[in-house]
Amino acid sequence: MKIPYKHVLGALGVTLAVISLAPASALADPPTNANDALAQLHDASQKEESVGEQYNAAQSAYQARLADVQKANADLATDQQAEKQAKADEDRYRGDVDRWVSATTEGADLSSMSALLTGQSPSDFLDRAWMLQEVSQFNGDAMAGLDKALSKASDASKKAQQAQDKSNTAAAQAKQVADGLQAQKDAATQAEQAAQAAYNRLTGSQKTALASDKGQPFDTSNVPPGAAGIAVKAALGQVGTPYVYGGNQPGVGLDCSSLVQYAYRQAGISLPRVTTDQVNVGTPVSEADLKPGDLLFFGTASNVHHVAMFIGNGQIVHAPDVGQVVKVVPISGGGSDYYTSRRIVNS
Structure with a gap:
């Protein structure tokens, strides 16, 4: 939830x-x-x-x-x-x-x-x-x-x-x-x-x-270089974009998985379209060891339904729900059913 x-x-x-x-x-x-x-x-x-x-x-x-x-x-x-x-x-x-x-x-x-x-x-x-x-x-x-x-x-x-x-x-x-x-x-x-x-x-x-x-204020000055940093900045560039169920248009309408897919595409990395496939990309990482660009997944092993991107300072950026916009929130704002995290790139 x-x-x-x-x-x-x-x-x-x-x-x-x-x-x-x-x-x-x-x-x-x-x-x-x-x-x-x-x-x-x-x-x-x-x-x-x-x-x-x-x-x-x-x-x-x-x-x-x-x-x-x-x-x-x-x-x-x-x-x-x-x-x-x-x-x-x-x-x-x-x-x-x-x-x-x-x-x-x-x-x-x-x-x-x-x-x-x-x-x-x-x-x-x-x-x-x-x-x-x-x-x-x-x-x-x-x-x-x-x-x-x-x-x-x-x-x-x-x-x-x-x-x-x-x-x-x-x-x-x-x-x-x-x-x-x-x-x-x-x-x-x-x-x-x-x-x-x-x-x-x-x-x-x-x-x-x-x-x-649009959630909490955020600071991009500490975003690391490399593909992960590019993805973070791309995702943050979509803050304020409306959540649209099944949406796939940056600046117009995105859902949770299309947001992270778009962000990593800007870094030259191709991700699957849906969370159930995205959760299998990269390598597992503990919540305690999160770095900017890591993806957090919510749900269960049989039903991963939401994804957000860690941006540092205990914050994530995600496309939440109907009626809302892409925003920055604390990790807890992603949901109480946190499941796992994945690191897409090691840079």
């Missing part, structure tokens, strides 16, 4: 009670006061973020499975072509061998003695002997070629069958992910609608307070 609304509630002269982590329903009871309205928005926003990240992760998984299908099909086409060529070579060598076998079984005498007995002169014998040697060499090459072609055709056939199996498996996996994608999309849409409904219940002054709260 995140607690970024504390400062807003303080400005409004009310106190926010501890919020349950139970998901908000699209049919939540209407709030009876300003405190309830903010509480419902916070609960609904967290649910929206959590379900939305799961849906985005599923979309990424689906795209990855489609890429697997395309690669498997390309490999299959290559292996099938190799199998076709190997069988053509087999047929060619088999034809040569068959002609040789047919000639010998039909009485053709291909021995050196035959050349000696039928030759009209020593020169004629040498010519015939040389020709028989060439024929023998050709037949030997044909037999060796056939043996090699048979082995190659067998290997190519096995490879093509393996490629076919991989293609079938990839297609089945893609379908499995696709079958569950619509249900996750529906859940994400419902959560988004619930969060918007909760936001619509706020008073005008509450909405203004949320949108204008």
Whole structure:
């Protein structure tokens, strides 16, 4: 559970009670006061973020499975072509061998003695002997070629069958992910609608307070050089940008994971789009050893739903919730369900 609304509630002269982590329903009871309205928005926003990240992760998984299908099909086409060529070579060598076998079984005498007995002169014998040697060499090459072609055709056939199996498996996996994608999309849409409904219940002054709260002042003079420092400054440059669910436009609308993705992109480092993938990038780092540029993740092992960037001095910058803007808050302002931290670069 995140607690970024504390400062807003303080400005409004009310106190926010501890919020349950139970998901908000699209049919939540209407709030009876300003405190309830903010509480419902916070609960609904967290649910929206959590379900939305799961849906985005599923979309990424689906795209990855489609890429697997395309690669498997390309490999299959290559292996099938190799199998076709190997069988053509087999047929060619088999034809040569068959002609040789047919000639010998039909009485053709291909021995050196035959050349000696039928030759009209020593020169004629040498010519015939040389020709028989060439024929023998050709037949030997044909037999060796056939043996090699048979082995190659067998290997190519096995490879093509393996490629076919991989293609079938990839297609089945893609379908499995696709079958569950619509249900996750529906859940994400419902959560988004619930969060918007909760936001619509706020008073005008509450909405203004949320949108204008940029958090704590910050100092960039201690930001370290290197990629991490560039990312920190890029993220801080987005302070005041509205939180937009699924947003990916700097200066217009960002969500938590697109903010850190954008920030590190400015440093030339590519991060995945969603928190469930971002949490696997870099190396683990303890909360006590945080350095500017490190990423903090909130949620659980099975449901990492929020990410923020450490900027030093016990502060983080993040895109919080519906109705808010990118802001700087204490680490505790990221949420009470801190899970882990990752260092993206060691510079």
